[in-house]
Each structure stands twice: as C-alpha cells, then as structure tokens.
Amino acid sequence: MLVVASILAYASFAVAQSFTLQMQGFSPGSVLPNGTASSNLVLTPLNGFNETVSFTCAITPAPPGNQGCLVSPATVTPPTGAAVTITTDNSAGSWTAGSYTVTITATPSSGTGTQMASQLLTVLSVTPTFTITLQQPITPTSVPAGSAGKGTINVNPVNGYTGNVTLSCSSVNPVVVSPPVCAFNPAIVNVPATTSSTLLINTIGPLTPITQTNGARGYYAFLLPLPMLALLGAGARRTKLRLWGFLLLLLASAMILLMPACGTTTTPTPITNTSLITPNGTYTFTVTGVDANGISASNTTSTVTLSVTTATTD
Numbered sequence: 001m002l003v004v005a006s007i008l009a010y011a012s013f014a015v016a017q018s019f020t021l022q023m024q025g026f027s028p029g030s031v032l033p034n035g036t037a038s039s040n041l042v043l044t045p046l047n048g049f050n051e052t053v054s055f056t057c058a059i060t061p062a063p064p065g066n067q068g069c070l071v072s073p074a075t076v077t078p079p080t081g082a083a084v085t086i087t088t089d090n091s092a093g094s095w096t097a098g099s100y101t102v103t104i105t106a107t108p109s110s111g112t113g114t115q116m117a118s119q120l121l122t123v124l125s126v127t128p129t130f131t132i133t134l135q136q137p138i139t140p141t142s143v144p145a146g147s148a149g150k151g152t153i154n155v156n157p158v159n160g161y162t163g164n165v166t167l168s169c170s171s172v173n174p175v176v177v178s179p180p181v182c183a184f185n186p187a188i189v190n191v192p193a194t195t196s197s198t199l200l201i202n203t204i205g206p207l208t209p210i211t212q213t214n215g216a217r218g219y220y221a222f223l224l225p226l227p228m229l230a231l232l233g234a235g236a237r238r239t240k241l242r243l244w245g246f247l248l249l250l251l252a253s254a255m256i257l258l259m260p261a262c263g264t265t266t267t268p269t270p271i272t273n274t275s276l277i278t279p280n281g282t283y284t285f286t287v288t289g290v291d292a293n294g295i296s297a298s299n300t301t302s303t304v305t306l307s308v309t310t311a312t313t314d
Contacts, residue, residue, distance in 0.1 A: 018049040019078045021106045023117035026086065030122040033090035033159060037121055041071070041104060043078040051108040052077050057084065060101045068095075069102065088123055090159070097125035128161035129298040130191060132289050134306065138201060142309040145278045146205015149308045153197050153287060155189045158298060163291040165189045167197055170288045178204045178278050180308060182285060189289070199287070201308050203278040282309045 022044075026037040043053060053076055057069035068087045076082055084104060088095040103118040136152035143149055155165050167189060169182035183200045285306045290296045 018051070018108060018113040019046055019053065019106075019115065020044045021104070021115035021117045023084070023104055023119050025119055026102070026121045029120075030124055031086075031088055032124050032126050033088050033095045035088050035123075037086045037088075039084040039086075039102070039119055041082040041084060041106075041117070043076060043080055043082075043106065045078040049078060049108075049113075051110055053106045053108055055082060056105045056107070058103045058105070059086075060103070063095060071104065086121055095123050097123055099123075126159050127295070128157070128159040129295055130158055130161045130163075130165060130289070131156045131299045132167075132287060132297045133299075135196060138199070138306050138308050141307070143203065144205065145203050145280075148200055148202045150201070151199045151306060153184070153199050155191050155195055155197070155289060157192050157195075161191060161295075163191055163293065163295065165191055165289040165291050167199075167287065167289050169285045171286045173284045174281060176279055176281070178276050180278055180283050180285075182287075199306070201283075201285070201306070203308075204276060206274075206277055280309075282307055 020043070022042040024040045024042075026039045028037055031037045041055070055071040055074055055076075057071055059069055068089055070085045070087070072083050072085070084102065086102060100121045100123060101118055102121055103116060106115045106117075108114070133154045133156060134151065135154040138149040138151040140149060153167060155167075165188065167184045167187060172179045172182075180201045180203045183202065185198045185200065186194065187197070189195065189197050285308075287306065288297065
C-alpha cells in the first residue's frame with residue numbers, strides 16, 4: 001500500500017507541474033571583478049501550459065542591492081528560452097573573491113507552479129594594477145637634430161589601483177652613440193589624482209647654446225681713473241657744492257662703465273665631434289612604469305612604443 005501511495009502522489013505532482021526550467025552553467029565559470037559571465041535558461045511547457053512566465057534573480061551572498069544580475073527577456077511564454085548575464089561591477093568593492101550562487105525564479109502569471117534553478121559562479125581574486133597608454137602621439141614626428149618632439153602618456157588605474165608610478169624609457173632602438181633622450185613631466189604620476197604625463201624627446205644637434213660671461217670687456221676698468229683725475233685737477237678751485245657734484249658724476253660714470261663688463265651672452269657653440277650629434281633615423285622608445293611596491297603596468301606587453309625621426313641640419 002505504501003508503494004502504491006507513493007506512485008499516485010508522484011503521478012499527481014507530474015500532472016500538476018506546468019513547465020520545467022533548466023539553467024546551464026555560466027560561461028566563463030570564473031570571472032575577475034568587473035568581469036561578465038552568462039548562462040542560458042530553457043523553459044519547456046507541460047500539459048498544455050500557455051501562461052507567461054516572469055523571472056527574478058538572486059545572488060548569494062548578495063552584493064548591495066543584488067546588483068549585477070540581468071535576465072533577458074524578463075517575461076516569456078514557453079516553449080522558449082532566456083539569457084542570464086552577471087556583471088561583477090566592483091566599483092563599490094562589493095564583489096570579493098569566492099563562490100556565488102545565482103538562483104533564477106520563474107513565476108507563471110497565475111502565481112502557481114513556480115520553478116527555480118541555480119548555478120555557481122566563481123569570482124577570482126586580483127591585484128590592483130595600472131596600464132600605460134599613449135594619449136597624444138609625439139609631435140612633430142620628424143625634427144632636425146637639436147630639436148625635440150612632445151607627446152602625452154596616460155597611466156590608467158585597474159581594479160581600484162592607487163599609488164605613485166615612476167615613468168621611464170627602458171630602451172631606445174636603434175642603439176647609437178648619441179640617441180634621443182626621454183624626459184617626463186611629471187616623472188612620478190600620483191594615481192588616480194594625476195593620470196597623465198608629458199613626454200619630451202630631446203635630440204643633440206650641431207649647435208648647442210651656452211651662456212658665458214663677457215670677461216673680455218674688463219678693459220673698461222682702465223677708464224675709471226679719468227673722472228678722478230678731473231676731480232683732482234679742479235678740486236682746489238671749486239666750492240664744496242661743486243665737489244659733491246663731481247662725486248655724483250664719478251659714481252654715475254663708474255656704473256655706466258662697469259655695466260658692459262658684467263654682461264652675459266648666450267651664443268651657439270658648434271659641436272666639432274660629429275659623433276655626438278644624433279644621427280638620422282627613426283627611434284623607437286619603450287615607455288614603462290613601476291611603483292614603490294614593484295607593481296608594473298599590466299598591459300599585454302607592459303610597454304608603449306613611440307617613434308620620432310631626426311635629421312641633422314646642413
């Protein structure tokens with residue numbers, strides 16, 4: 001009798017069931033914070049079922065506001081399917097590493113015969129890092145030796161990265177005696193407060209300006225005794241008033257005569273050793289960045305390549 005009762009109860013349940021709900025595993029099954037995974041739902045009607053079915057989604061443990069779960073379309077009529085998309089938006093820091101259970105509830109319009117299905121999703125643990133990108137290319141792309149090109153480098157935080165990134169050119173190709181030289185302003189980028197730096201590429205030309213003191217004009221000092229001689233020749237025959245006038249004249253004369261002797265000039269000095277001049281060619285720079293903890297850029301190559309062409313002047 002017990003066996004017969006069990007069979008009848010199961011038969012009664014099968015007839016009352018209006019549809020079935022199947023949920024496929026997530027693809028991919030493991031995601032990073034700020035990643036996306038998807039799953040498919042399959043609904044099959046039973047016993048002539050033709051009601052509409054609405055979906056709700058629950059994530060356990062639940063992020064604030066049960067964020068990140070979308071079922072599309074939200075309402076269907078079997079036989080059909082739907083897609084479940086999970087977005088692990090970690091802007092609020094709510095998705096931590098671990099396993100999450102995603103449960104879909106399908107409710108008929110009559111409110112009876114609700115079905116549920118679940119799948120696991122794994123969120124991986126990641127280290128906050130940054131990427132380096134070229135915001136503005138080097139301009140001009142071709143300069144004469146002795147001139148410079150300028151561009152802009154961006155440091156982009158990933159997974160909430162913060163820190164001080166020191167930028168540098170780790171290599172330059174081809175290798176020559178006097179290659180172009182990189183300079184960054186600022187050389188240390190405070191992320192995320194500052195996200196960009198100006199890259200200046202300098203070349204060495206045939207003329208290099210230097211600043212020097214005009215020591216050759218010291219001969220003006222020999223003229224200083226002349227006003228004094230004039231003062232001595234007339235001193236005995238002048239009143240005190242005129243004496244003071246001559247003293248002022250002496251002071252003014254001395255200042256005027258000394259001004260040329262103290263001047264400086266900036267003149268271009270030719271570089272006689274031509275091997276010191278940046279030779280013609282196209283140079284490629286590898287820009288890298290590293291912070292105080294040894295974290296480097298997480299780009300695929302961890303580098304950004306920049307090119308500049310230099311040409312010596314005749």
